[in-house]
Structure formats: C-alpha cells, structure tokens
Amino acid sequence: MTEFLVKHFIKDYQDVEKVSVRTAYGVLASIVGIFCNVFLFAVKFTVGLVLNSVSVTADAFNNLSDAGSSIIGFVGVKMAEKPADAEHPFGHGRMEYIAALVVSFLVIEVGFTFLKDSVGKIRNPEEMTFSLISVLILLLSIAVKLWLGLFNRKLGEWIDSKVMKAVFADSMGDVITTGATVLSLVFLGVTGINIDGIVGAGVALVVMWAGVGIARDTLEPLIGEAIDPEVYRKIKKFVESYDGIEGTHDLIVHNYGPGRSMASIHAEVPNDVDIEQSHEIIDRIERDAGKELGIFLVIHMDPIETRDESVLKIRQKTVDTLKAIDPECSLHDFRVVPGEGQSNLIFDMVIPIEYDEKTREELPKRLAEKMKEVDPRYQCVITVDYDFVAKTEEEQQTERR
Numbered sequence: 001m002t003e004f005l006v007k008h009f010i011k012d013y014q015d016v017e018k019v020s021v022r023t024a025y026g027v028l029a030s031i032v033g034i035f036c037n038v039f040l041f042a043v044k045f046t047v048g049l050v051l052n053s054v055s056v057t058a059d060a061f062n063n064l065s066d067a068g069s070s071i072i073g074f075v076g077v078k079m080a081e082k083p084a085d086a087e088h089p090f091g092h093g094r095m096e097y098i099a100a101l102v103v104s105f106l107v108i109e110v111g112f113t114f115l116k117d118s119v120g121k122i123r124n125p126e127e128m129t130f131s132l133i134s135v136l137i138l139l140l141s142i143a144v145k146l147w148l149g150l151f152n153r154k155l156g157e158w159i160d161s162k163v164m165k166a167v168f169a170d171s172m173g174d175v176i177t178t179g180a181t182v183l184s185l186v187f188l189g190v191t192g193i194n195i196d197g198i199v200g201a202g203v204a205l206v207v208m209w210a211g212v213g214i215a216r217d218t219l220e221p222l223i224g225e226a227i228d229p230e231v232y233r234k235i236k237k238f239v240e241s242y243d244g245i246e247g248t249h250d251l252i253v254h255n256y257g258p259g260r261s262m263a264s265i266h267a268e269v270p271n272d273v274d275i276e277q278s279h280e281i282i283d284r285i286e287r288d289a290g291k292e293l294g295i296f297l298v299i300h301m302d303p304i305e306t307r308d309e310s311v312l313k314i315r316q317k318t319v320d321t322l323k324a325i326d327p328e329c330s331l332h333d334f335r336v337v338p339g340e341g342q343s344n345l346i347f348d349m350v351i352p353i354e355y356d357e358k359t360r361e362e363l364p365k366r367l368a369e370k371m372k373e374v375d376p377r378y379q380c381v382i383t384v385d386y387d388f389v390a391k392t393e394e395e396q397q398t399e400r401r
Contacts, residue, residue, distance in 0.1 A: 001147075002154050005032070016159045017259050017294045019081060019093075025159050026077025026096075029152055033070030033167060036148045037063045040141055047137055063141070069103050069170045073163045076100070080257055093257015096163050097222050103166035104214035107173050111208030114177055118200030125194055131185075138182045145174045160258055162221075166214045173207040226353075226390035227253045238293060239267055244281045246270060246304060249332040249350070252388060253295075262296040263289075268332070271303035278303075302333055311336050314378075318345060321370045326363060328352050332385075345371065346381040353386040360384060 076099020149171030156164030289297035
C-alpha cells in the first residue's frame with residue numbers, strides 16, 4: 001500500500017534529494033494521517049452515540065486531536081519548502097526539525113497524561129466491565145494506528161525525515177496505550193482482576209521515554225552535530241578525486257535542514273602549480289559538488305610542498321613522531337621556514353575533540369620536545385585543530401567496553 005500511494009501521488013518519487021519531492025512526501029504522509037484519524041473519529045463517535053458510551057465518544061475526540069500531529073507535520077514540511085529570503089539566506093529547512101520537536105512534546109504529553117490517569121486508577125481503582133464491542137473498536141484503532149505508524153516510518157527512512165519518524169513514534173504510543181487497555185479488558189474478562197492502572201503506568205513511562213528520544217534526536221541538528229562519517233568520507237573522496245588536489249582537511253558541514261547542507265573544506269594543491277590553474281580546478285569542484293552531492297561547497301586552497309625532498313623528509317619524521325605519541329592525532333599544512341640558528345616547522349595539529357583540556361595542551365608540547373630531540377634547530381609552531389567527525393557505531397561500542 002505504501003509503495004502504491006508513493007508511486008501514484010508523488011512525481012519523481014525516487015529523487016528524494018529534491019526539496020519539492022521531499023515536500024510531496026511530507027504532504028502525502030500528513031494527508032494520510034489526517035484521513036486515518038478522522039476515520040477513527042467518525043467510527044468511534046458513531047458507535048459511541050449508538051451505544052450511549054461516554055468512554056468511546058471521548059476516545060473518538062482523542063483521535064481527532066491526534067490528527068494535530070499530522071497537521072503539524074504538514075505545516076512543517078510546507079514551511080521548510082519556502083525558498084531563501086533576505087531574513088533567512090539559507091532557507092527555511094530547519095522548520096522540519098522544529099515541527100518534529102513539537103510532535104515529540106505531544107508524545108511526552110500523551111505519556112504524562114496516561115501516567116497521571118494510571119496512578120489515579122492504582123490509588124483509586126475504577127470498576128471495569130468487559131464489553132466485546134469496546135474490544136473490537138480498540139482492535140480496529142490498533143490496526144489503523146499500527147499501519148499509519150509503519151507508513152510514516154517507511155517514508156521517514158526513505159527521505160530521512162525526523163517529522164515522519166516523530167509521527168511514527170506518536171502512532172506507536174497510541175498503539176501501545178490502546179493495546180494496554182485491550183490487555184487489561186481481556187485479563188479482566190478472564191480472571192476478574194483489574195490491572196488497568198499498573199499496565200497503564202508501565203506503558204506511559206515507555207511512551208514518555210520514546211518522546212524524550214525523539215526530542216533529543218531532533219535537537220541535535222538544531223544545536224549543531226558532528227559530521228556523519230559516511231558524509232565525511234563521501235565529500236573528502238569527491239574532492240580528492242580531481243587532478244591537482246593532493247589532499248583535504250578541515251571539513252565542516254552545516255545542516256540547514258534535510259537536503260540543505262553547506263560545507264567548507266581545505267584542499268591541498270602543489271605550491272609549484274600556477275595559482276590560476278589551481279583556482280580553476282577549485283571552481284569546477286565547487287560547481288560539481290552542488291550538482292552531484294547537493295551541497296553548497298566552499299573550498300579554501302592550501303599550497304603544499306610536493307617536490308622538495310628535504311621538506312618532505314622532515315614532514316614524514318614529524319608525522320611518525322606524532323603517531324608514536326598518539327596515533328589518533330594527525331597534522332596538515334606543513335611547511336618549513338629555515339633560518340640561521342633554527343628551522344621553524346609550521347603546521348596544524350589535529351586533536352580529537354573529545355580529549356580533555358589538559359591533554360590538548362600537553363600533546364603539542366610533547367611533540368615539540370620530541371622534534372627538538374631529533375634536531376635541536378627544529379622549532380615547532382603548532383596551531384591546534386579539532387576533528388568534527390562523529391564516531392561510527394563500532395567506535396562507540398569499543399569505547400563503552
């Protein structure tokens with residue numbers, strides 16, 4: 001069903017990097033969400049009137065309020081589609097993150113309300129009666145909400161949308177809470193024991209934790225997060241694939257919303273090549289990055305020595321010495337300025353950002369001392385730099401061990 005809806009209602013559905021296509025996905029998800037919740041409202045409201053059931057009617061209006069999550073998602077993706085203007089030169093893409101944050105608060109609010117009601121039922125148990133029609137209505141609600149949640153999750157994975165992933169969590173919260181109600185009713189019908197409050201409290205905590213997780217994941221790109229290792233390797237490999245580029249460093253990526261990224265990188269070019277020739281290569285890379293990667297890339301040229309054997313030998317010795325001190329560190333922008341009594345070794349030293357302040361201060365000093373042992377004339381002029389690349393899951397697991 002998901003693929004059918006996508007293929008029939010979204011033009012160029014495979015080109016998910018295009019802003020217009022992402023917006024179409026968001027609109028489809030929102031309309032489907034509104035339709036599902038209004039459908040549940042109509043069914044429950046009608047049954048509630050026929051059976052004169054206050055609880056069923058109240059649950060119907062709960063579904064009507066759930067449509068709010070889909071409406072928020074719709075508003076978020078439509079606002080994110082707005083082009084850049086004088087006040088927002090990088091566009092409005094982060095509105096999608098803000099919409100997801102609002103939905104996460106709704107999920108937390110649902111969990112908190114359910115927890116409060118559950119605690120009240122534990123302290124003052126309410127009499128429950130087993131009703132087959134109520135169970136059937138709840139099962140219908142679970143089926144619709146489960147499909148809606150999985151629908152949003154699949155679309156969210158296809159286009160990497162935090163709004164849709166938040167709506168998925170919101171739907172799963174409803175599935176879990178409604179499922180807990182069904183479980184309590186069935187358990188009551190079989191055993192005569194009322195466990196509604198206890199089950200509800202446990203479910204409420206799970207729902208609230210899911211909401212906190214969504215909020216945390218959504219806040220990260222808003223605050224500013226480290227570069228994804230895969231994105232880092234992709235951009236670095238792309239730039240270094242061009243003739244005339246010897247290496248790259250200092251890659252920084254700014255996220256202005258899904259599919260809207262700006263990046264800056266330093267590209268090393270031979271210092272004996274005409275600067276206009278190198279500049280022409282840099283311009284071509286920047287243009288191609290926009291077309292092929294969908295990234296607004298700004299490149300700074302760093303001329304480096306590629307032929308002077310004496311400089312290359314000193315550089316390699318410095319690299320080897322640094323690796324012996326700490327293999328996690330690296331260096332770039334290396335040059336040698338010889339003098340009568342000393343030779344200045346000028347370079348940037350990259351230190352992992354998670355190192356503490358004391359270690360950051362000690363490492364350059366240790367390297368400078370070691371290089372003086374190699375040759376007393378060596379005077380290291382070090383600029384400390386940091387690596388803004390996120391660790392892979394494997395690296396994070398290794399650290400936990």
